[in-house]
Amino acid sequence: MTGAGTGAGAARIARSDLVLGPPLGDGGQGRVWAVEKRLVNRTWPVAFKEYHPKALGELRVDVLERMVAHLPSRPASEGRWLAGNTAWPAALVTDGRDVRGFLMRQIPDAYFLTLRGGARKPAGFEFLLNPEAYLRNVVGVVPSPRQLFGLLLALAEMLDRLHGLGVVAGDLSPKNLLFSLSGPRPGCFLIDCDAMGLHGAWALEPVQTPAWQLPGGERAETRQGDAYKFALLAVRLFMHEQQGQDPAPLRALDPAVGELAARGLSADPARRPALGDWLDALSRAAESAPKTWPRPAPPSPAHAPTTVMAPVGSPRGAASGAPPGALPTGVPGPGRPVPAGVHTGHAPTAGGAPPYVPVQRPATTRKGSGRLAGCAVVLALVVALLVWRGLGGSGSDGGGSAVEPGGGTGTGASTPTASARQEGARDQAEGLDKLLTDNTGHRSGVAGAVQSLLRCTGLGDAESVFGEAAEARAGLVERLDALDLDRLPTGLAGDLRTAWRSSEDADRAYARLADDASGSCSSDTIVSSADWREAAEANERATAAKKDFVAGWNPVAGEYGLTTLAWTDL
Numbered sequence: 001m002t003g004a005g006t007g008a009g010a011a012r013i014a015r016s017d018l019v020l021g022p023p024l025g026d027g028g029q030g031r032v033w034a035v036e037k038r039l040v041n042r043t044w045p046v047a048f049k050e051y052h053p054k055a056l057g058e059l060r061v062d063v064l065e066r067m068v069a070h071l072p073s074r075p076a077s078e079g080r081w082l083a084g085n086t087a088w089p090a091a092l093v094t095d096g097r098d099v100r101g102f103l104m105r106q107i108p109d110a111y112f113l114t115l116r117g118g119a120r121k122p123a124g125f126e127f128l129l130n131p132e133a134y135l136r137n138v139v140g141v142v143p144s145p146r147q148l149f150g151l152l153l154a155l156a157e158m159l160d161r162l163h164g165l166g167v168v169a170g171d172l173s174p175k176n177l178l179f180s181l182s183g184p185r186p187g188c189f190l191i192d193c194d195a196m197g198l199h200g201a202w203a204l205e206p207v208q209t210p211a212w213q214l215p216g217g218e219r220a221e222t223r224q225g226d227a228y229k230f231a232l233l234a235v236r237l238f239m240h241e242q243q244g245q246d247p248a249p250l251r252a253l254d255p256a257v258g259e260l261a262a263r264g265l266s267a268d269p270a271r272r273p274a275l276g277d278w279l280d281a282l283s284r285a286a287e288s289a290p291k292t293w294p295r296p297a298p299p300s301p302a303h304a305p306t307t308v309m310a311p312v313g314s315p316r317g318a319a320s321g322a323p324p325g326a327l328p329t330g331v332p333g334p335g336r337p338v339p340a341g342v343h344t345g346h347a348p349t350a351g352g353a354p355p356y357v358p359v360q361r362p363a364t365t366r367k368g369s370g371r372l373a374g375c376a377v378v379l380a381l382v383v384a385l386l387v388w389r390g391l392g393g394s395g396s397d398g399g400g401s402a403v404e405p406g407g408g409t410g411t412g413a414s415t416p417t418a419s420a421r422q423e424g425a426r427d428q429a430e431g432l433d434k435l436l437t438d439n440t441g442h443r444s445g446v447a448g449a450v451q452s453l454l455r456c457t458g459l460g461d462a463e464s465v466f467g468e469a470a471e472a473r474a475g476l477v478e479r480l481d482a483l484d485l486d487r488l489p490t491g492l493a494g495d496l497r498t499a500w501r502s503s504e505d506a507d508r509a510y511a512r513l514a515d516d517a518s519g520s521c522s523s524d525t526i527v528s529s530a531d532w533r534e535a536a537e538a539n540e541r542a543t544a545a546k547k548d549f550v551a552g553w554n555p556v557a558g559e560y561g562l563t564t565l566a567w568t569d570l
Contacts (some may be wrong), residue, residue, distance in 0.1 A: 009092035010068040015100055018048060018093065027530035029055040029204070030101060040090050046107040048093055049194070055204065058490055061092075061099045063203040068092055068102065070165075070198060077354035085158055086190040096403065109188045115540075116140050122191070129242045130541060131498050132293070133491065136486045138544040143181060144292055145253050148185035148237050149285035151179050151448065152230075152257075156282055158188055159230060160275040163223050168197040172229040173209035173523040175530075185286075196220050208386060211243050215267045224269035231264025231272070235306060242505070246510075248469070254299050256281040317368055425487040426560050432488070432553075433562040439570065445469070450510065456521035458516045466511035475503035495549035499570055502542035509535035546570045 021034030025049055045177070051059060067089045069081050081089050089102040113123045125140050135142045136348055143151070155177065159169065169190070176192040194203050206220045212232065214225050234257070236242065238250040245265055251258025260281060260450040264272045282390040446469050449462035477500050485493045513531040526532055554564045 001456060009240065010065040011072075012094050013091050015050075015093050015095050018321070020048065024106070028052075031528075034106065038103070040103070040105040041080065044083070044108070046101055046103050047106045047410065050093070050102045058204060059099070060201070060203050063198065064089060064099065064102065064194060064202045065092060067194065067198050068199065069204060071434075072396070072499065074165070081161070085188070086193050088193045103110070103435075104193070107178065108180075108189060110180040110182045110187070113139060113141075117540075123178050123180060123302070124175045125179055125237075126242070126537070128179065129174060129236050129240065131494055131545070132536045133238050133495060133548050134498065134541055135240075138547065141181065142293075143186075145238075145292065146286060146289040146291050147181055147186055149254070149282055149289050151181075151188065151235055152237070153279070153282040153286045154186050154188045154273045155233075156230065156278045159226055160279065162196075163226070165276060166199040166238070168201070168221060168223055169226050170197055171195055171208055171212075171569050172205040172226050172233075173212045174233065175209060177233075216321065218269065222269070223236065223274065224272055227264055227272040227275060228266075228269070228412050230275060230278075234261045235265070242501075242528050253294075254285045258286050262550070278440075328556065354514060380549065427485050428485050429556050429562060431483050432480075432485060432492075435476065436553075436565065439476055439565065440478075446510075448505065449514075453514055454523050454526055456517065456523065456526070459518045459521065463511050463514035463518075466507045466514060470504045470507035470511065473500045473507065476500050477504070489552050490557075492549065492552045495545050498570075499542050499545035499549055501546060502538045506535040506538035506542065507537065521570070543567065 018038075019036040021036050024032045024034055026032070033048045033050065035048050038046045040046055043536070068091060071082060071090060073080065080278050083090070083105060087104040087107065091106055092099050093101045093103060093387040107122055111123050112120055113127065114120050128135070128143065130139075132142055159172075162169065171192070176190065176195075178189040178191065180187040180189070195206070196202075198205070200221070202221065206216065208220050212229055214220060214228055218225060218228075232245065235245055235247050235250055237255065238353055239246060246260045247261045247265070250261055257278075260273050260278055266272055336378045356359040445465045449465040451459045452462040477497055480493060480497055480500070483493070509531045513526065513529055513535070516529070516531070519524060550565050550570065557564045
């Protein structure tokens with residue numbers, strides 16, 4: 001512990017003078033307690049963060065003292081704003097002459113979630129980085145595009161103001177950013193403020209949350225680092241994923257904000273827009289973005305593209321003139337779920353539905369268009385009949401009709417028959433069933449490894465089990481993404497992908513915990529660790545997605561005589 005001098009204006013309170021309530025949380029740096037009979041600014045309930053011995057040994061007390069003194073040194077309006085929007089250190093807590101921790105305001109009630117299962121948890125942005133089904137079934141709220149833009153606006157305003165006060169967040173991640181949708185406008189609240197930098201000084205060595213690191217080994221102690229992580233958060237909110245850097249879903253809803261995000265993810269810090277540069281675009285988006293997530297609407301017959309007719313036997317969509325397998329920019333391929341807000345590769349209209357852009361037709365006169373269309377239909381049917389007979393498909397000695405029911409509509413030449421569609425769905429279901437069968441047994445050792453972790457025995461073996469299970473899940477997701485599942489129920493692949501990715505996240509968190517605990521281990525340390533909580537949250541996401549998948553899969557499996565599942569089989 002260094003820098004034990006008292007900073008001017010830093011309030012100090014003896015630990016023995018505190019009336020402690022129940023513990024509120026326990027992390028890698030310390031334990032947080034409720035404090036009774038005290039208020040911050042005579043308004044807000046108080047919490048006490050008591051550092052663990054290891055963190056105390058690394059703590060720069062002089063910097064923490066300056067952080068505490070910073071609050072009353074500002075004009076009253078700035079002090080109230082800082083205390084109202086962050087858990088900023090408000091007073092040092094001492095034991096004799098030694099600093100043991102600090103007081104801060106408790107998390108406001110508006111920044112808690114009550115999950116579907118009844119658990120009450122701080123409303124971290126990490127909950128929002130999940131598919132819509134998870135948000136609906138587990139979190140109980142699905143923020144609209146307009147609300148997400150409002151949250152980003154609130155956060156950009158907060159970070160811009162903090163930068164003006166000489167504060168850098170550093171470890172800006174969805175774990176220490178909280179959100180609220182209960183007020184007249186979306187709001188944000190920052191925790192773990194003792195890990196922030198003040199005028200270039202840090203009370204604790206800056207760290208970076210996995211999957212939120214800056215590129216190329218860049219240090220986290222800069223405003224440009226905050227700008228990168230803000231852009232990353234913006235992109236992932238609209239991807240509905242914990243990882244990824246694709247600004248296309250965001251750009252589809254608001255091109256201006258999407259362009260800011262793309263620049264913000266630049267490896268060159270000088271090219272990233274400052275937080276203040278986002279405010280105008282986010283303000284407009286927060287007022288004009290859709291209040292519901294756009295859904296693709298089927299095109300009306302009057303707008304259906306008719307320029308090129310697909311050859312007989314071609315799959316749907318082959319008439320577009322694009323190369324085989326090509327898709328419009330921003331539209332996912334088979335086996336990949338449509339990201340929220342990305343349906344056609346075009347920005348949605350003000351009404352919320354993405355615009356339909358028809359293929360350009362050749363110019364025709366109104367008078368002749370009906371006759372030309374009729375000729376095209378007849379010609380297509382004749383070609384289809386000749387090719388079908390040439391392939392030996394008639395089965396008749398002559399005189400029998402070779403036109404499938406509905407063939408007179410003019411679309412039968414390029415549309416698979418009902419039996420063909422059924423057979424295609426069966427083939428896809430069988431392919432997915434094989435993948436599910438290959439998954440059997442991949443987690444057989446995980447439950448035992450968790451017990452070993454809690455008993456602090458065989459930690460090296462447990463770490464290996466977790467690592468192998470995580471790699472197996474990653475491999476299954478790769479194989480899932482390679483499958484064509486477009487004739488199976490919508491959302492089936494997305495639910496399975498979320499389930500396996502979340503299980504992979506849990507296994508990797510367990511593996512980190514086994515590695516960290518190898519030097520000093522106790523069951524209390526295990527269950528109070530950040531990695532344990534991360535694994536628990538990932539398991540909750542996985543369970544919700546598994547239940548959604550099984551609910552959609554079992555009717556398909558029953559129809560084709562395949563294996564039905566319980567969610568625990570996944």
